[in-house]
């Protein structure tokens with residue numbers, strides 16, 4: 074007997090800016106040259122050209138789903154230009170997945186925006202929601218046969234990044250800004266996401282959801298970074314405050330969605346001052362986060378509680394490590410916690426590992442999350458044992474995980 078439902082999606086995820094390469098019309102490409110110490114994405118994994126091989130490796134391993142994104146900056150390199158050739162490119166990606174028997178999970182927006190959109194004021198400009206609506210309407214032309222669409226990736230992290238990118242304009246403050254996801258001694262903990270920005274993103278999500286519902290048959294959701302926050306004794310009130318700003322605002326905005334994407338890596342304490350930075354520890358991962366495979370179960374339970382039972386799709390979970398045995402150990406443990414949540418009645422539809430490839434980790438190449446290693450010069454792909462391992466779990470729909 075397996076805990077997971079029939080048709081459970083087993084797969085892996087990537088994001089366009091992190092794997093495609095040469096995303097030259099995006100704000101991230103422009104920013105990479107500005108911040109001292111920040112590495113460039115460059116050719117990335119050249120998945121723009123090699124997506125077919127990526128998907129073939131995923132399918133050959135026994136996985137059945139691939140989460141990838143459409144890059145807004147390619148579809149609309151200028152405000153008044155729509156690239157039909159790029160739309161056709163992403164349609165070919167969808168067709169490739171379908172031909173291989175892979176369920177495509179398509180993200181419309183994953184952190185990088187067109188440069189012109191950023192220059193116009195980004196998400197907080199008066200035109201932002203209409204600009205996004207137009208982009209989403211445009212992409213619906215190629216979504217035939219796509220069952221799962223994520224509108225905005227990690228709106229809560231994005232809200233933090235929007236505040237932080239304002240810092241990047243100031244040369245002194247810029248030194249503090251290294252990467253949104255990599256340990257930074259100058260900024261050991263993120264500032265909490267601003268509620269004002271969060272509400273704007275929720276508005277954009279709601280607009281995208283209605284466009285998608287009108288024009289496609291896809292299930293629509295957004296994907297929220299879940300930090301599995303836990304209160305220190307006496308900090309219960311602070312936890313409520315912090316959880317609202319970090320997560321619950323975004324989870325409540327998903328109550329009418331078809332699914333909610335859960336993205337979980339670690340867990341953190343909250344004390345009376347707010348979220349505690351991860352304490353240094355030899356077990357910490359390459360991004361400086363605590364090794365906490367149990368966080369996935371906590372994240373899924375918290376999400377189900379706040380959304381009132383919206384079906385869950387785990388859209389990201391993984392570990393940055395050079396030791397692939399450790400990746401397998403982490404993932405096995407995380408899946409056991411996921412299985413326990415399912416046994417307790419939570420409706421979970423799939424598990425997408427972050428990431429399929431060792432990719433560009435927003436300013437750095439060192440934190441390797443991939444099931445597949447990529448040579449940065451030849452772009453040769455070398456599957457790690459974890460890919461075959463996850464595929465073997467998928468083939469038996471997660472049986473034996475708990476034995």
Ligand code: BGC
Pocket residue numbers: 088091226227230254298336389427434435
């Ligand atoms: C993001 C990914 C990122 C991953 C690991 C999430 O914040 O959606 O783009 O690479 O976590 O840090």
